[in-house]
Amino acid sequence: MAFWFAKSTSSNAQIVLLGVPLDATVTFMPGTRFGPDRIRACCETVEAYSPYFQKDLTDISIYDTGNIELEGVYDMESKLESIKKVTRGWIEDGARPLLIGGEHTLTYGAVRAAREIHPDLAVLQLDAHADMRDMGETGSRYSHDTVMRRVSEVIKPNSLVQVGIRSFAKEEGEVPGVQRFRITEIDSIGKQLEGRPVWLTFDLDVLDPSIMPAVGTPEPNGASYQQVIDLLLALKGFNFVGADLVEFNPLAADFIAPCVTAANLVREICCLLV
Numbered sequence: 001m002a003f004w005f006a007k008s009t010s011s012n013a014q015i016v017l018l019g020v021p022l023d024a025t026v027t028f029m030p031g032t033r034f035g036p037d038r039i040r041a042c043c044e045t046v047e048a049y050s051p052y053f054q055k056d057l058t059d060i061s062i063y064d065t066g067n068i069e070l071e072g073v074y075d076m077e078s079k080l081e082s083i084k085k086v087t088r089g090w091i092e093d094g095a096r097p098l099l100i101g102g103e104h105t106l107t108y109g110a111v112r113a114a115r116e117i118h119p120d121l122a123v124l125q126l127d128a129h130a131d132m133r134d135m136g137e138t139g140s141r142y143s144h145d146t147v148m149r150r151v152s153e154v155i156k157p158n159s160l161v162q163v164g165i166r167s168f169a170k171e172e173g174e175v176p177g178v179q180r181f182r183i184t185e186i187d188s189i190g191k192q193l194e195g196r197p198v199w200l201t202f203d204l205d206v207l208d209p210s211i212m213p214a215v216g217t218p219e220p221n222g223a224s225y226q227q228v229i230d231l232l233l234a235l236k237g238f239n240f241v242g243a244d245l246v247e248f249n250p251l252a253a254d255f256i257a258p259c260v261t262a263a264n265l266v267r268e269i270c271c272l273l274v
């Protein structure tokens with residue numbers, strides 16, 4: 001099954017959707033491997049027209065590649081290499097990839113691909129968690145709680161912009177060279193990203209668990225849907241070169257309504273990317 005609005009062929013796609021069923025280092029509640037297929041299914045009920053962006057997905061050429069084959073059963077570095085290689089190929093072909101997770105760790109593969117092609121890449125992270133541990137709770141340097149630390153190491157200083165963060169270990173509280181904003185600080189966020197190629201990494205737990213309970217590590221006091229839309233609309237016209245939407249976990253909660261919310265966000269991110 002492909003996303004219903006993804007009707008293009010690979011050769012002329014502006015946006016390429018890649019499912020990434022990565023689910024290896026989650027420490028609290030596994031299940032993100034089911035994310036891409038469930039979100040595809042819930043897109044069936046989502047209109048092609050975005051009333052926010054006033055754009056229609058049927059006017060954008062979108063191709064769904066299906067899910068990425070992840071090499072290496074327990075070897076995260078091999079899996080991240082697969083993600084990087086596939087993502088890089090699509091960017092070189094002139095498409096804007098949107099990776100649908102899967103756990104957040106996948107972002108490290110994707111951002112390295114984008115960074116090789118766009119050396120001045122900035123990364124906008126919407127997330128409840130800083131994900132800035134140097135060593136993960138599983139004892140790995142490559143996991144969902146270290147991923148943005150690894151990302152910050154491969155982009156220029158002051159190029160990681162974190163938004164909505166409300167849970168972190170003391171060591172992750174103030175990391176030099178990382179900018180952190182509340183989701184309402186729209187002008188400051190825009191100033192950091194203006195004129196640069198930007199990768200958007202959207203961890204669904206940035207949303208309040210009252211509307212997004214189907215995530216592996218929910219945190220109270222999150223963003224509203226309207227706040228997210230306000231931010232995305234304010235960034236319309238910025239140079240987004242790719243994005244990922246991660247951490248949807250249909251096993252963590254009654255999943256239908258949050259899955260439709262995630263599917264709506266696929267549409268809004270597609271609108272943002274073109």
Ligand SMILES: [Mn+2]
Pocket residue numbers: 104127128129131144203
């Ligand atoms: Mn995260």
